[in-house]
Amino acid sequence: MLSSDTPSRTGRLLRSSSWEINRRVISALLIRELLTRYGRNNIGFLWLFVEPAAFIIAVTIVWTKIRGVHITDIPIVEFALTGYSSLLLWRNGPSRCIGAVKSNRALLFHRQVTVFDIFTARILLEIFSISAVLMMLTIALWALDWLTLPEDVLQVIGGWFLTAWFAAGLAMIVGGLAEKAEVVGRLWPPFSYLLMAVSGVAFTVNALPPGARDIILWIPMINALEYLREGWFGSVMHAHYDIQYLVIVNVISTLVGVILVRQIGTGNASEE
């Protein structure tokens, strides 16, 4: 039944370029993660959207109630949407990478599957799903006349890309460190709440006193969020950011992240 294939085929494929193997393995893992995470039952893949959408809508409603009287000209729905979806990127990316190796360890028996592939698949799925959520919600809220579309779409995409890149580097660092010391994995959730307070989710840099602005811009992802919001709100928003600084941070954190992930061993004696 299998004789239709030449026997040498597997051997050739296993020897094909490492990029080709990486691409194939990562896409297979992506589909697997998608199925195992969201399943086929109930509304299945819709959970991908419902989960974060529920968060964003709830936050928008709460903030609209609390801040009934606006102190700035920035519209609240767009403000909540951009802030919260950015937060989801850099918070969920690392969360998904903590313990990623443990739940996929059996797959490492296949020589071509590496820890790096497992991390990459999880990070990509997170970025894809949150990006899709942002797009769908934008269109849905626009159709309901709740929000206005970005003034400069390219700048919004640029800011989103920079946030996603930062999230990917951070995810590899947190996930890699969590493999070395379990405490990192346990501390990430509370630490991410602290970060949330200073990440610009709930404020613009311009709302701070001038002295505090320079300090807060040391937080990398706030630069991307300011850039993104400037693209969205345009002239209404007075943004503060240093893209060069963010790119340098992203390059370094990606390198550190990749090194940490490569250090993760693939097995231990407990499997003996």
Next chain:
Amino acid sequence: MIQLINVSKDYPTKAGPRRVLNNINLTIRPGEKVGILGQNGAGKSTLIRLISGAEPPTLGRIERNMSVSWPLAFSGGFHGALTGADNVRFICRIYGVDFEPRFEFVKEFSELGIYINEPVINYSSGMRARLAFAISMTIDFDCYLIDEVLAVGDSRFRERCKIELFEKRASKAKLIVSHSHRYLKGTCDRFLLFRDGRIEEHEDFDEVYFQYKAMLGEAFESKEQMVAEMN
């Protein structure tokens, strides 16, 4: 050919690194059948994992000029939420082979019927074993690593596995870990006996099994007596 050159493997423990394999040299030529014996924890599965490439050696190097399977004991990598078909699809994707002809084979061999489209979590252990074995037969390798795989399942399943492995794939190299003399005797050309992190090579099954039993503390008085009792 697969060559292990001065291979050692350490695993970390709280009391410091423990050397599981110590300076192993081993050559496996195309088509050879190698039986592996040793006590639990002696490093048999570690050797299999190193040869498969799932883990790197601590010291030394491993050269592979043949394609090598994953360790066939591995009934896992099955996620409970995935169906049998999903798992076949995943393997086909990561090995870069066509799904359809292989899925036909898995359906036929595993005899899962409609369960092939059910989540693996609903499978019995026998169903899982059949699926695992069927999936591992879908990819053509030059060398198969078999870690106690035939210990599971009923006798009919074991018989069918034997046909797939030893009749249909008679020309392929195999490394077989087993405690069962019924399984090793007559199927293997060479034997490896694990002792204190090293391996001893044997040509004669009766000799290696006699020493293995002695190691377990179940020694026979003589080889003749052992052979008589085995039959």
